[in-house]
Amino acid sequence: MKHVPCALTIAGTDPSGGAGIQADLKTFQELKCYGMAVITSAVAQNTTGVKDVHHLPLGFLEKQLQSISEDMPVHALKTGMVAQKDMMNVIADWIPKIDAYYVMDPVMIAQSGDSLSEEESREVLRNQLLPLTSLVTPNIPEAEEITGKRIKTEKDMKEAAEAIVKNFGAGAALVKGGHKKGTAVDYLFDGNEIYTFESERIQTKNTHGTGCTYSAAITAYLARGYSLPEAVKQAKHFVTEAIRHSFDLGHGSGPTNHFAAREEVSNKWM
Numbered sequence: 124m125k126h127v128p129c130a131l132t133i134a135g136t137d138p139s140g141g142a143g144i145q146a147d148l149k150t151f152q153e154l155k156c157y158g159m160a161v162i163t164s165a166v167a168q169n170t171t172g173v174k175d176v177h178h179l180p181l182g183f184l185e186k187q188l189q190s191i192s193e194d195m196p197v198h199a200l201k202t203g204m205v206a207q208k209d210m211m212n213v214i215a216d217w218i219p220k221i222d223a224y225y226v227m228d229p230v231m232i233a234q235s236g237d238s239l240s241e242e243e244s245r246e247v248l249r250n251q252l253l254p255l256t257s258l259v260t261p262n263i264p265e266a267e268e269i270t271g272k273r274i275k276t277e278k279d280m281k282e283a284a285e286a287i288v289k290n291f292g293a294g295a296a297l298v299k300g301g302h303k304k305g306t307a308v309d310y311l312f313d314g315n316e317i318y319t320f321e322s323e324r325i326q327t328k329n330t331h332g333t334g335c336t337y338s339a340a341i342t343a344y345l346a347r348g349y350s351l352p353e354a355v356k357q358a359k360h361f362v363t364e365a366i367r368h369s370f371d372l373g374h375g376s377g378p379t380n381h382f383a384a385r386e387e388v389s390n391k392w393m
């Protein structure tokens with residue numbers, strides 16, 4: 124049988140299907156990866172916000188991870204919502220046991236403003252998880268939280284990407300400009316150079332789960348064997364099209380459209 128690219132997400136859930144594990148699996152599927160999922164927290168949420176969170180017991184998180192590593196290949200994995208420091212420690216102990224690219228989406232606060240991670244977990248994220256990453260994908264507030272420095276300009280974004288690699292030991296850092304005005308520009312520092320990924324800003328309120336979809340698409344392209352800059356370039360195209368064709372569903376910030384995104388990018392990579 125042909126080599127099957129295998130991608131894993133370790134994240135929280137979104138029953139309304141726009142973010143978290145659900146968005147990740149849709150992305151893996153559209154980008155022709157075999158998708159696997161380990162759940163950290165069950166989240167009652169929809170396009171309008173988070174209603175409740177139920178963290179899975181630590182021992183159960185460990186068993187889910189073990190179920191993967193004792194049986195399945197993983198070529199690339201991502202983490203999304205990992206709310207508690209003890210969960211981070213479990214994941215940090217497990218990742219070195221497998222040989223896979225690791226993309227961290229350092230999910231802290233949902234677009235709705237609801238917190239998705241405990242304050243005290245930030246130090247473990249910085250000290251234990253960041254040094255294990257192939258890539259971390261903070262938005263501007265998350266990059267500020269990691270570096271402890273305000274980001275106001277595009278120069279600040281590039282400096283934050285460099286600092287996250289040089290001072291915090293990430294393999295590479297992609298600082299995303301979804302939260303700034305003007306074009307949707309992201310900066311990648313891979314330890315050697317800065318790459319720029321830019322698209323027009325699409326006028327829509329339907330951007331629920333864009334960060335999840337973007338990091339899952341990068342993970343999928345890495346699992347498929349793309350180099351890091353090429354994986355980010357293709358994933359940026361995918362997320363831009365997912366936003367352009369986003370669904371006007373729900374009463375809040377609607378979800379992005381994974382299958383339209385795949386149709387738009389497909390003739391380039393299939």
Ligand SMILES: Nc1ncnc2c1ncn2[C@@H]1O[C@H](COP(=O)(O)OP(=O)(O)OP(=O)(O)O)[C@@H](O)[C@H]1O
Nearest residue numbers: 234262299300301302307308324325332333334335
């Ligand atoms: N309105 C938009 N038009 C085009 N691209 C966008 C828009 N909003 C965000 N993006 C892009 O989507 C990607 C995700 O960025 P963003 O900064 O929104 O991440 P995030 O805040 O982690 O996402 P989330 O909203 O899921 O928390 C980035 O490439 C960003 O530039």
Ligand SMILES: Cc1ncc(COP(=O)(O)O)c(N)n1
Nearest residue numbers: 135136142143233234331332
């Ligand atoms: C389980 C989970 N993970 C991540 C997000 C962030 O997505 P957004 O910022 O678009 O709400 C979310 N809402 N839920």
